[in-house]
Amino acid sequence: MLTCGELLVQLLEDAGVDTVFGIPGVHTVELYRGLPATNIRHITPRHEQGAGFMADGYARVTGQPGVCFIITGPGMTNIATAMGQAYADSVPMLVISSVNNSSELGLGNGHLHELPNQRNLTSGVTAFSHTLMTPDELPAVLTRAFAVFSGARPRPVHIEIPLNVITAAADHVRPTLGALPSRPGPSPAAIAAACSLLHEARQPVLLLGGGAAHASTEAVALAEALDAPTAMTINAKGVLPKGHPLSLGSNQSLPAVRKLVADADVVIAIGTELGETDYDVTFDSGFRVECPLIRIDIDAQQLNRNFPADVAIVSDSAMAMQALLANLPQRKSVGDGAKRAAAVRQTLDAQWPAKWTGQRRMFELLQNVLPDAIFVGDSTQTVYSGNHLFEASQPRSWFNASTGYGTLGYGLPAAIGAKLAQPDRQVIALVGDGGLQFTLTELAAAVEADAPVIVLLWNNLGYGEIKRYMLERDLPTIGVDIYTPDFITIARGFGCHAESATSFEHLRELVETASTANRPTIIELFEDADFLQ
Structure with missing residues (x-):
């Protein structure tokens, strides 16, 4: 008999997962039964918080989800902090946990590792949390998780499996995931509106966030086409490589960069929350955008948080930048972007x-x-x-x-x-x-x-x-x-x-x-x- 736990690891391997971080416990051992039949390696941290942080580090350098096997109750409370860090920084993480038998959920009878509701616990640090009630749901729920990782704003996903479902027969379940969506592309009308603003710009500034980490080629090309001094968030470091003449580093909280942004005639922000820990680490609310703001983000809700957009483009950052580069009218070369960036760097070096x-x-x-x-x-x-x-x-x-x-x-x-x-x-x-x-x-x-x-x-x-x-x-x-x-x-x-x-x-x-x-x-x-x- 193929169990739900065994089918799970097969589906994870088929999805490209090669590493799982976890600490076996009496409530998760059946998730391990099928591991020897796969090429997935298991890493044993010394604390579930460590498992989450390891999965986070794995995900940040690969762009692929870090995967954890976590026990019911204390395992979930231990990993919640790591999930919170991953959620805040848009890091893909798949946390698969056990939970008490489906007939025992929510009764409060004091079973081992029992929590009133694990999904409530994780609701604030996940894109979604799901309780798997039958093995038949597994392919669709895993597909939904990988759709978040590949086609939306990546954030942790939690799937909990009752003990009786982990060991339930799954021979009859379709052993494949569904088709995963492509990342969304930009609206032609929004690209046209952005190009109109950028064509007239003489002092543009480019702000890049972690959502552009996979689009370095496009970001460099766009910065150079616009001749735009470019600031990067901490998670975007390296999108413009070390020594690039348009780079301002990650210094958006410092006066010299803030003045450059405040003096800009167009600001384009790509894959960034424009949030406090990148733009206001001095906590003085001194970062300002006083010109038309173009924002590109894969998360539609993010486009008007912190600083409202004048042009809002819901899109994968690479595809949006490709569209801008293809449609941007030939600009008269201003030629002072590198000079403006160099002046800022010189000021920073002295301070x-x-x-x-x-x-x-x-x-x-x-x-x-x-x-x-x-x-x-x-x-x-x-x-x-x-x-x-x-x-x-x-x-x-x-x-x-x-x-x-x-x-x-x-x-x-x-x-x-x-x-x-x-x-x-x-x-x-x-x-x-x-x-x-x-x-x-x-x-x-x-x-x-x-x-x-x-x-x-x-x-x-x-x-x-x-x-x-x-x-x-x-x-x-x-x-x-x-x-x-x-x-x-x-x-x-x-x-x-x-x-x-x-x-x-x-x-x-x-x-x-x-x-x-x-x-x-x-x-x-x-x-x-x-x-x-």
Whole structure:
């Protein structure tokens, strides 16, 4: 007999899934029965939150959904934070969980792992949540999930399967998914309206978000055709490659870029929420658009959030940019876009905080030694500075948890997921001593999974950024001077290489050695070290 659980893994493999993150429990073991008959590898994190973050990192570097098997009750509450981060950053994630027997749902009889309603729990962090009541529903529900991932704004999907349904016979069920939709293309009328505005523009500015991460070729071509200085959100870093003369980096919250946007005669925003964590990290509401605004987004509801559009184009960003390029009338060459961008970059370079000097040199060293590396960050000082300073050479090479939901503990497990997805590229986790303690045990998962990530640990002996925030506001510094363990000894106990860097020369040696290691490497950097000042 083919069970519903066995059919599930067959359908996942047919959909292109090659990795599942999960911790087996008595309520999910039947999901594992069919795994040996597939080529899907199973990765065991040490916490369900780690599973979600690993799936997130996997999805961000591949553009394909990260998949998790999660137990009823505590497994779902544990992974909810990771789902929230993925939801905020439009990351595709498929969370398949068990749930109590269908005859027991909602009764509150105190069964093992019972929650009143798991779907209510996940409703705010998913595109949809579905309870599978019979095996017959499985192909259609999975098709619906992959339709979200491939043809709409990608976000987590939760499918829960009652224990009695996981083991139910599924021999009679169609063993194939339905056809998946193409991503939507733009309205010709909307393209014409946008081209009319852009043809007259003399000082256009282009704003790119994570929704353009798959459309680097089109974005570069459009920026150059418009001669438009271009700012990228943190999740769009690398869409214009490092050193491009029109690039403004990810500095939309800084006065020089804000003035350029405020002085523009047309702004075109593509695949971006125009949200606070990319455009107002100073929390002063100072980002303004005072000219016609063209917005392109795959999510129709997003087109008038934060800043209302004058031209709203519901479309996949690549197809919309292709249509603009094909229909944009020949513009008289203005030729000052690169000059305007260079003036902004020069202003920014003169204004970086002095305390970033060492961090800037650190990033230069890392990119010189590992030019193709993927940087995955937590919420920590090197991430905050790198969001402004760092230029990626290609998309999907810099992402972190400082955007959107803004959770701690993300960096290490997400880096593991990224490394498993891209084993031929170096992956560097940028984490702080406070955030690392949230998910430190995932070092064991990295060793076990042969994921030799490089962990760059910024140690300021506590919650340093929050402490500074408190001091600036004359608040008592309660709860931020936490006990700091010996990370080097702990990491070695997990089977990792670990050492503290004492100079830039030593850091270079450690990074070079780590790049050829077969185990994770932790490189500790103390914030107050002389060479980092």
